[in-house]
Every structure is written in C-alpha cells, then in structure tokens.
Amino acid sequence: MNVEPPAVAEKSAPRGRVSSSDLRAIGAFVALAVVSAWLVALPLWFGDGLADPWFPLVSVAMMTTPAIAALVVVRFVERRQRPAWALGLWPLRPVRRVLGFAALGIVTSIALVLAALPVGALLGVYPADFANFSAFRQVLGEQTGGAELPVPVGALIAVQLAALPLGAFVNLLPALGEELGWRGWLLPKLMPLGPLAAVLISGVIWGAWHAPLILLGYNYPDAPGLLGVAAMVGMCVLVGAVFGWLRLRSGSVWPAALAHGAFNAAGGTYLLFAQAGENVDTTQATILGWSGWIVPLVLVVVLVATGQFAAAKHPSGPPER
Structure with missing residues (x-):
C-alpha cells in the first residue's frame, strides 16, 4: 500500500492552530485562486464588461480557478x-x-433559494406577484410576440421548478471547479481552527474571490462595487456553511458540488414570481440579499447547535498507511 509523503504525515499543530506547512499551502492556494481569477476576468475589464460576448465563457473559466489552484x-x-x-x-x-447527502444538498439548495422569495415579500423588499406571475407573463409575451400560449403560465412555472434538480447535474462540472477548492481542499485545512472559524474564513475568501465580476455589476447591478462585494461575502458565508456541512458530514466534495450546481440552477427563479415593471434590489431581496439570508442563518444555527459540523473520518485525505 502506498504511503503519503512525510510532508503529510508530520505532527499536527495544536488544537486551535494550523500547522506552519498548512499555512504556507493555504497562502499559496488563496494567492493562486485569486490572482488567476483576476487574470481570467481581465478581458471583460478591457472589453464591454458583463455585456461582452465572451462573458459566459469567461465566467465558466473563472469557476475553474479554485480547482486548478x-x-x-x-x-x-x-x-x-x-x-x-x-x-x-x-x-x-x-x-x-x-x-x-448529495440528494439532501440538491433539495436544500433549491429550498433556500425559493424560501428567500416569500420572506422578502413579507418584509417588503421583494416585489412579488405569486398569483398572476406578471413579470414572467411579460417576458413570455415579448418572446412570443403576444401570441396566446398553448399551456397555462402556472404549468410552465411548475415544469421549470420540477426541472431544477436536473440543473444540479447540468451545472456539476463548473460547480465542481469551485468546490474542489473551497470545500474540497480549503475547508478541511482550516478545521483545526474549529468548525465555525473554518466556515467563516472559507466563506469570506469565497465571497471576496468573486470580486472581479461583482465589481463589474454581476449579481448586484444596482449596488456600488464595494457594497456588492460585501453582500456577496455575506451570502457566501451562510451558503458556504451549508455546503461545508455537506462536505464535512459526507466526507466527500460531491454533495457540496451538486448543491452548488442546484443553487446556481435555482438562482434565476426570482424572475418567475416578480411583479412586472418593478426593480428587484438584490442587496435586499432574493438569496443574494439580506432578507434571503434569514432562512440559511436559521439553518446554520440549528446545525451548529446540534453539532452537525463534526467532520467525517478522513475528510481531507487518505489514511497514513
């Protein structure tokens, strides 16, 4: 049986501290992930920003940088x-x-995204139309030239919602590009600091890593750049804690990657239930805004209170022999 090299089998740091070798590795990883993300996004900064025709390719390429790092x-x-x-x-x-945990991750991600909408509506920050789906009807009318639809709008929405779990698999490879870095490698490396510190630090790094796109208006088009980055960090800390729970409890990165894929697939559902003609401020509404953080915050508090952030055996590597 192959044995890991001595660098892996060295004496671990005291509880509450990360070993010096792991600190060096973490520093190298963060530097590589952040610098490569900016390099990949540079064509957008020198081009037309989010309107650049290369944006879809650049955004997917950027998602691979944590895995490469x-x-x-x-x-x-x-x-x-x-x-x-x-x-x-x-x-x-x-x-x-x-x-x-893979199935649970898919369901949980979709549920968190959808739950943000009625919460935002109740708090008055999400202009909802759950009865008539006026914004969605407006989009359909523009696409069909005002022609009558062969099926009810409600049925179309039901089909789209039912297809969301499939989106977890469609988005799996790009999501894995991020999750291999953030939850696959970084989170277990930070676990000597304790689960809460590990989740918080990895979430902050994950959120800040999005800066090359957020500063161009991605996700928060109506917010000043730094406010958008701060909002992204807040969302990533909470959602990243859920993904981290899946990683630690399953001992595998796959549930977190599938949850991430489902999360991305469900992200645009707020457009299905919005009110026509009303602007949606994503710093306040949807899963991206503060009202959307309430449900994941409650979930994370429950997970912490019930000790659910304990890692499975060998979460970050093989046995030493």
Missing part, C-alpha cells in the same frame, strides 16, 4: 500522492451516506 498546491506544495483523496473526490464510501 488546489491541484497545483496538492501536487507541488504538499506533494500528495493521492490528490483525489486530498480534494474529497474519493473514496465514495459509505456510498449510502454520500448519495444521501
């Missing part, structure tokens, strides 16, 4: 012989636990 660090800084173990890709056992 993690792979570089695992291979050349830590010199791990089994990168799949170090990133949480393998082993997929116990299979029932991994599959169970």
Whole structure:
C-alpha cells in the first residue's frame, strides 16, 4: 500500500492552530485562486464588461480557478500522492451516506433559494406577484410576440421548478471547479481552527474571490462595487456553511458540488414570481440579499447547535498507511 509523503504525515499543530506547512499551502492556494481569477476576468475589464460576448465563457473559466489552484498546491506544495483523496473526490464510501447527502444538498439548495422569495415579500423588499406571475407573463409575451400560449403560465412555472434538480447535474462540472477548492481542499485545512472559524474564513475568501465580476455589476447591478462585494461575502458565508456541512458530514466534495450546481440552477427563479415593471434590489431581496439570508442563518444555527459540523473520518485525505 502506498504511503503519503512525510510532508503529510508530520505532527499536527495544536488544537486551535494550523500547522506552519498548512499555512504556507493555504497562502499559496488563496494567492493562486485569486490572482488567476483576476487574470481570467481581465478581458471583460478591457472589453464591454458583463455585456461582452465572451462573458459566459469567461465566467465558466473563472469557476475553474479554485480547482486548478488546489491541484497545483496538492501536487507541488504538499506533494500528495493521492490528490483525489486530498480534494474529497474519493473514496465514495459509505456510498449510502454520500448519495444521501448529495440528494439532501440538491433539495436544500433549491429550498433556500425559493424560501428567500416569500420572506422578502413579507418584509417588503421583494416585489412579488405569486398569483398572476406578471413579470414572467411579460417576458413570455415579448418572446412570443403576444401570441396566446398553448399551456397555462402556472404549468410552465411548475415544469421549470420540477426541472431544477436536473440543473444540479447540468451545472456539476463548473460547480465542481469551485468546490474542489473551497470545500474540497480549503475547508478541511482550516478545521483545526474549529468548525465555525473554518466556515467563516472559507466563506469570506469565497465571497471576496468573486470580486472581479461583482465589481463589474454581476449579481448586484444596482449596488456600488464595494457594497456588492460585501453582500456577496455575506451570502457566501451562510451558503458556504451549508455546503461545508455537506462536505464535512459526507466526507466527500460531491454533495457540496451538486448543491452548488442546484443553487446556481435555482438562482434565476426570482424572475418567475416578480411583479412586472418593478426593480428587484438584490442587496435586499432574493438569496443574494439580506432578507434571503434569514432562512440559511436559521439553518446554520440549528446545525451548529446540534453539532452537525463534526467532520467525517478522513475528510481531507487518505489514511497514513
């Protein structure tokens, strides 16, 4: 049986501290992920921003930078012989636990995104039209030239909602590009600091990493740049805690990646239930805004109170022999 190199098997740091070798690895990872994200996004800054025709490709390419950074660090800084173990890709056992948390992650992500809408409506920050779907009707009318639809609008919305779990698999590869870095590698590395500190630090880094796009108006088009970045950090801390819970309890990165894919698939559902002619301020409404953070905050508090952030055995790598 292959044995991990000495750099991995060194004596661990005292509880509450990260070892010096892990600190170096974490610093290298964060620097690589952030710098490469900015480099990938530069064409948008020198071009037409979010209106640039290259934006879809650039955004997907940017999502690969955390995975690339993690792979570089695992291979050349830590010199791990089994990168799949170090990133949480393998082993997929116990299979029932991994599959169970994968399904739970998909359902939970979609539920959090959808729950943000009635909460925002109740608080008066999301202009909702749950009865007539006027904004969605308006979009359909523009697309069909005002022609009568062959099926009721409610049925179209039901089909779109029913298809959201499939979006988890459609978006899996781009989501895995992020999750291999943030939850696959970084979160377990920070766990000696304690679950709360690990979740908070990894969430802040994840949110700030989005800055190259957020400062161009992505997700928060009506907010000043720094306010948008701050809002993104707040959302990423809470949603990242949920993804982190899936990673730690399953011992695998796959449930977090599927949850991330489902989250991205469900992100645009606020357009289905909005009121026509009304602007949606995403710093206040939807899962991106403060009103949308209430439900995930409650969930995270419950998870913390019930001790659900304890890591599964060998969450970040293989046994040492």
